[in-house]
Amino acid sequence: MLLFNQLQTYLYLALVLFAIGLYGVLARRSLIAILISVELILNAASINFMAFNRFLAPHPAVGQVITLFIMAVAAAEAAIALSIIVAVYRKMKSINVEHATELRG
Amino acid sequence: MNAVSAWLTPQTAATAAFVMVIGLTILGALIAVGARNIFHNVLGLCVSLFGVSGIFLFLNSPFVALMEILIYVGAICIAICFAIMLSEPLYLPPPPRNKAKVLGAAIGSAGIFVFLGLLLKKTQWTAAPERSTDWSVTTIGHYLLTDYALIFELVSLLLLVAMIGAIVIARGGRGNP
Numbered sequence: 001m002l003l004f005n006q007l008q009t010y011l012y013l014a015l016v017l018f019a020i021g022l023y024g025v026l027a028r029r030s031l032i033a034i035l036i037s038v039e040l041i042l043n044a045a046s047i048n049f050m051a052f053n054r055f056l057a058p059h060p061a062v063g064q065v066i067t068l069f070i071m072a073v074a075a076a077e078a079a080i081a082l083s084i085i086v087a088v089y090r091k092m093k094s095i096n097v098e099h100a101t102e103l104r105g
Numbered sequence: 106m107n108a109v110s111a112w113l114t115p116q117t118a119a120t121a122a123f124v125m126v127i128g129l130t131i132l133g134a135l136i137a138v139g140a141r142n143i144f145h146n147v148l149g150l151c152v153s154l155f156g157v158s159g160i161f162l163f164l165n166s167p168f169v170a171l172m173e174i175l176i177y178v179g180a181i182c183i184a185i186c187f188a189i190m191l192s193e194p195l196y197l198p199p200p201p202r203n204k205a206k207v208l209g210a211a212i213g214s215a216g217i218f219v220f221l222g223l224l225l226k227k228t229q230w231t232a233a234p235e236r237s238t239d240w241s242v243t244t245i246g247h248y249l250l251t252d253y254a255l256i257f258e259l260v261s262l263l264l265l266v267a268m269i270g271a272i273v274i275a276r277g278g279r280g281n282p
């Protein structure tokens with residue numbers, strides 16, 4: 001059985017990517033670095049969808065369509081997040097999440 | 106000569122390419138999360154996304170692989186570069202790492218990694234009994250405009266709203282508040 005013809009390989013790869021992204025979201029403090037980590041997590045989800053699409057799904061176009069939707073939503077999310085980052089920088093002169101404490105009670 | 110030709114089958118070549126693509130993905134992800142310089146993070150993300158698009162090629166979907174490069178590398182990474190230029194200057198030294206936070210994050214993500222890994226090991230996946238073999242881009246287009254037409258329109262609306270919202274929020278650049 002070839003390595004790239006097994007569902008498990010892709011699922012483990014997506015798991016590794018997800019864990020790396022989750023670590024980034026939890027550990028980094030720059031807002032942009034957190035956004036980059038979120039993109040990694042979204043890519044892990046895309047790989048999962050594409051792997052199930054390749055090996056299990058009845059119609060192989062459906063997973064590709066869903067992956068395209070994930071990409072579109074990720075693009076919208078990135079646009080909004082980046083504009084919020086620019087606005088936060090303008091307000092606080094910093095994009096460190098630990099400095100953004102204006103709403104703290 | 107015989108030994109070489111025995112090794113150089115299409116299968117071993119494809120496996121080598123696959124291992125390379127996986128290495129690219131994980132290495133890029135590690136750079137994207139681990140490097141101190143924010144610009145190196147973006148470059149690592151680019152490398153990782155190229156790797157992911159190679160994985161999509163192995164999963165029989167060249168169209169999605171192309172879209173991955175076009176949208177993620179071509180649009181999102183460039184947008185992140187713009188945000189870096191518009192926010193904190195790069196010459197400022199990064200604040201020192203918070204040891205407790207890094208340790209907590211590592212433990213948390215390792216916990217979820219182990220949990221999902223064990224789950225993956227245990228699960229038996231069963232393929233659908235009847236699988237269509239139609240992988241063409243034409244079919245994707247048909248699905249987008251028939252079964253998924255509503256989601257398609259919603260996504261276009263979402264992109265429009267995101268575009269307008271981004272312009273409204275970020276108007277004025279980093280200068281006057």
